[in-house]
Amino acid sequence: MTTTIRPDADLDPVFSQMARATTAHCWAVPQLTDREKVFLCVVADVCQAGLGLPFEMHIRAGLDRGVSTGDIRALLRLVAYDSGYAAALMALERLAEIEAAAGLPGPTAEPLRGALLDIGPDAAPSPLPEPIRAQLRELDPHFTEHFELQSRMRSGSGPGTLTIRERAFATMSVDVHYQTLEETFQAHVDRALGGGASAEDVRAVLRFNAQFGVTKAWRAWKALNAHLAHRASAANGGGVARLP
Incomplete structure (x- = not known):
């Protein structure tokens, strides 16, 4: 188990007790792997x-559990369009400092091919589901184009080491931190379920995220329970749209 706060009592002995008890309770959630828990901690660090x-404690905890800094870079690239590129860039800068201090290698991922970066007729197809694309078109064509670009750059054609389940849990967590609990949260939950996660696995994401703010988690629970109930009542419907 890791902790999100310094485990000793240098800063405040009572706070240290509270932090240990809180993180122990959340890290005991059995449905998530240690790798997924590390990812969710890093997402919280970026968003908050x-x-x-x-952040340094979570990176080191990840290294202890076989989560490389390359895995963390893939995570930061994934969440950049939800967290904002500036937030992800600050995390990458900090990660590079940790790598340098520990003598770890830097970036090793292969560059994206040009068609994934293009916009227009030469661009690769975007994996953005049509029902979501239709919703975006109602908002603004340039925003739709931007969204398609983000999805294309994060498609299976690009670099990355994350499973569908891990990607879905990470983006769900961004929604919790930023309280974007409508369309995107629902799409990310659907993506997790479509990627093989059970409803109990999805609930475990919120159980783990409670340590990063119980009031945010409370609102997310209301949104999740309502969405799962809606899915159950419409179980005979097919093809729920998911974000890439």
Whole structure:
């Protein structure tokens, strides 16, 4: 088990007790792997700008559990369009500092091919589901184009080491931190379920995220329970659209 706060009592002995008890309770959630838990901690650090001690502790906890800094880079590339590129860039800068201090290798991923970066007739097809694309078109064509670009760059054709389940859990967590609990949260939940996660696995994501803010988790629970109930009542419907 890892902790999200310094485990000793240097900063405040009572706070240290509270932090240990809280993280122990969340890390005991059995449905998530240690790798998934590390990813969710890093997502919280990015979204909450916790790039000092918490981020370093989570990176080191990941290394202890076989999660490489290359895996963390893939995670940061994934969440960049939800968290914002600036937030992800600050995390990458901090990660590079940790790698340098520990003598770890830097980026090794293969570059994206040009068609994934293009916009227009030479662009590769975007994996954005048509029902979601239709919703975006109602908002603005340029925003739709931007969304298609983001999805294309994160498709299976690009670099990355994350499973569908891991990607879905990470983006669900961004929704929890930013309280975007309508269309995108529903799409990310659907993506997790479509990628083989059970409803109980999806619930475990919120159970784990409670340590990063119980009021945010409370609102997310309301949204999740409502969406799962809707899915259950419409179980005979096919093809729920999912974000890539």
